[in-house]
């Protein structure tokens with residue numbers, strides 16, 4: 574990777590004295606077909622009175638799988654749901670459930686929000702936590718981060734946790750029971766690592782952040798190359814590799830990059846959309862995938878960034894092949910009012926939003942324009958763009974001809 578731009582990274586914390594602590598990875602990862610059945614001793618090492626936290630679907634699936642472990646060890650367990658959302662009210666209720674059961678361990682199952690709720694619960698109670706993802710929709714089973722929503726599902730804020738889970742049990746048998754759509758969403762969420770990390774941290778000179786950004790590129794390439802095959806062959810080797818990519822590698826990148834390697838516009842757009850009730854039928858990763866296109870569209874329309882334009886066209890083709898949404902209509906939002914669109918854009922442009930990690934200023938009106946034009950034909954397309962390979966699997970390119978003023982990012986979206 575060539576760092577031809579030596580301007581210091583915009584990250585405010587890049588002083589040796591103020592480096593934030595890292596929570597890189599779970600202490601242990603057990604994975605495999607029927608991995609739950611192999612995890613009994615590891616779970617029992619962490620506590621004797623587990624509280625199992627999950628959603629209705631995930632709980633019904635894992636309770637039968639865990640029952641022999643509870644019996645064998647033996648462990649005294651109770652269960653609680655995270656309904657209606659990963660919210661402050663839910664957390665208060667779950668804390669009461671911990672007290673009622675005198676739990677000394679949290680075991681969490683679910684696709685994202687349930688894991689976030691359980692991790693934050695464990696952190697708040699000072700208890701160890703085991704995560705058992707029931708789908709590959711997010712990397713929440715890995716990370717030391719929880720997103721908090723309102724009871725109605727509107728994103729409010731995120732909380733950094735002191736550590737990653739004590740144990741992650743990646744059971745392919747369980748994940749294979751989840752709707753295919755959850756893996757598609759996980760692919761969208763994982764893709765964002767590259768498009769966001771390369772913008773927020775692409776010019777960092779810090780070794781671990783350089784490594785995180787490069788791994789985000791590797792992750793994107795793996796997903797572009799293997800996702801179609803994985804979705805055609807659920808449960809098979811290529812499918813397991815893509816599950817590992819979305820649940821494990823995406824989490825590892827977040828861990829390695831740490832608090833300095835932040836999300837940018839794609840997640841900010843997601844956060845804004847969660848404030849529209851009409852958007853609640855779609856999954857986190859679906860909104861984030863659409864948000865990547867919005868981010869690229871901003872780079873294209875505000876900076877005239879032709880690589881962003883080409884990357885957007887490439888992703889639109891990829892999204893169509895695997896079933897990710899490219900437009901508001903694809904998200905079921907074709908009938909939202911101008912006022913709703915403006916509200917979502919305002920939330921996304923909140924002063925504290927990560928959207929302001931873009932190397933240029935964005936106001937809600939510009940964001941709205943980008944949100945309604947994610948599938949527009951490339952703007953002002955000329956020059957060498959056509960000659961650059963747009964093959965989805967071609968990972969050769971490394972140099973950026975990026976033209977976004979002096980803030981050009983050292984990254985290629987075409988590789």
Ligand SMILES: [Zn+2]
Pocket residue numbers: 711762840857861
């Ligand atoms: Zn995400």
